[in-house]
Amino acid sequence: MEGIAWILLKIVLGTVAVLAFGITAGLFFKGIDRKLSARMQGRIGPPIRQPFRDVVKLFTKENIVPDNSIPWVFNLAPLIGLVATITILLYIPIGGLDDPIASTGYGGFGDLILVLYLLIIPSLAMVIGGFSSGSPYATVGAQREMATMIAYEFPLAIIIISFAWLLGNSSFGLGAEQAFSFVVIAGNPIWGSVGILGLIGAIILLLAIMIVTPAELSKIPFDSPEAETEIAGGLLAEYSGRNLGMFYLTDAVKTVVMASIVVALFFPWNLSDLLSVQNPEWLAYILNILFFLFKVFLVILFSVTLIRVAIARLKIDQIVGTYWLWITLLALVGLICIMWDMQAQSMGLYTPILQSLGLG
DSSP: OHHHHHHHHHHHHHHHHHHHHHHHHHHHHHHHHHHHHHHHTTOOOOOTTHHHHHHHHHHHSOOOOOTTSOHHHHHHHHHHHHHHHHHHHTTSOOTTOSSOHHHHHHOSSSHHHHHHHHTHHHHHHHHHHHHHTTOHHHHHHHHHHHHHHHHHHHHHHHHHHHHHHHHHTSTTOOOHHHHTOHHHHHHSOGGGTOOHHHHHHHHHHHHHHHHHHHHHTTOTTSOGGGOHHHHTTGGGTTOOHHHHHHHHHHHHHHHHHHHHHHHHHHOOOOHHHHTTOOSSHHHHHHHHHHHHHHHHHHHHIIIIIHHHHHSOOOOHHHHHHIIIIIIHHHHHHHHHHHHHHHHHHHTTSOOOHHHHTTOO
16 A cells, blocks of 8 residues: 555656646746747847746736637636646656656556657647637637648657657567657667668658647647738637636647657657766756756757748648658658668668667
8 A cells, every 4th residue: 555655646746746847848948939039030039037927917817708609618628738738748758767757657658659649639629629719710720720730640650650660670679568668769769779771760750750840839830720910810819818828838838748759759868877977866867857958948949949930831731731741751761761771680781880889
């Protein structure tokens, strides 16, 4: 009973800690993103703390529900989106935490597949909220969001399958469940398992997921579901007060979630291991968390900020065509390179690059 009580206590405390971390880091990076994008455009921009002010203001404003809406669906959608986004963080190894909070109670096997499904829920909540509001602008935005979801989920699934194929068919001898585990992937970085063909494939997959990220977050140039100049905010046209604040938090936390997924898949190293700092343990954790936040910042910078500043908004048909054709093709090329690389290694044609250099 004491063991069960300790596990439950760890899950509760860990969930609260992850909730606080996700919201704080999400709003902080949102402020940095707005500041950097403003500087790139020759503007001063808002202070970095502005997102925190926005959230406080939204939660103190009146929560208006349209007369022709479905009230309980309209009010429930933002909460579902926020809860689902926070839940994803429980499965991601953050910093030096090799054991994610959720794996303590629910098992750390196949969690990458679960995360793929959980990523759909925040967008689906916005779609349901848009349809339930009764606004024609929100309805158009919801239709665009569904089309965008269908477009970018396919290349994202290919990227995840590529990692499972790599770990399941390499010398690690992992089963299907372990091959989809974040902990296993973070413990066996892709760069240490591939040869020259696999290296090319890994770079291609990294490029593909960096392009998928702004669409997952509905950022320019893939923000047609919320295009203010066309459909007055689209999905969020009728939202205000507390409900809009929850969607605001969902966007901030999901930014950290997507960046954390990229870090966990492609850059899982800890700074304490690189610097051989293991004692004191608290110092190693601090170094790993700070290094993790730095990696998250770099992912957001290159996949969100730079793309948002450099490229104008695309039309919905251009977005769907880009992901269904070009990004899906790009991800497939990466998967094929990984498959060929594993086959070449199994035939003894060459060894992984790091191993051949004496580093693996």
